[in-house]
Amino acid sequence: MNKRKNSIVTAGILASALLAASPFALADHHGGDKHSGYHGKPNMEQVCENFRENKGRFKHDERQAKREARWSEMAERLQLTEEQLETWEEIRQEKQEKYEQRRAEWQKELKERCEPVAQ
Numbered sequence: 208m209n210k211r212k213n214s215i216v217t218a219g220i221l222a223s224a225l226l227a228a229s230p231f232a233l234a235d236h237h238g239g240d241k242h243s244g245y246h247g248k249p250n251m252e253q254v255c256e257n258f259r260e261n262k263g264r265f266k267h268d269e270r271q272a273k274r275e276a277r278w279s280e281m282a283e284r285l286q287l288t289e290e291q292l293e294t295w296e297e298i299r300q301e302k303q304e305k306y307e308q309r310r311a312e313w314q315k316e317l318k319e320r321c322e323p324v325a326q
Contacts, residue, residue, distance in 0.1 A: 255321035258314075267310070 257263045264270075278299050287295055 251320065255317070258317050258321055 258265050261267070282292065282295050285291075285295075
């Protein structure tokens, strides 16, 4: 009976320790200068440099070509009729316009943010 009681107490202590330690184990994923990207704030100097040199996620032409290729491939797989293809193209144009508007706003914000860094 004593062994069973000790096992239950030990299991309870272990579970409590695991629950108490879990926030510390997950705390590494928030903030800090060592993270650049999804976890925490990105390094603005690096972002501005990439923006000026059109590197990384700022390669607009390359990304647009890939996006258009995906749309074309999808249209071929769906085997659309002429009427459906016209509708498909209208949808693609609407999405492209919305994307360009968001991109223009984003670039405007980045220019404003990156000007003080450059000076």
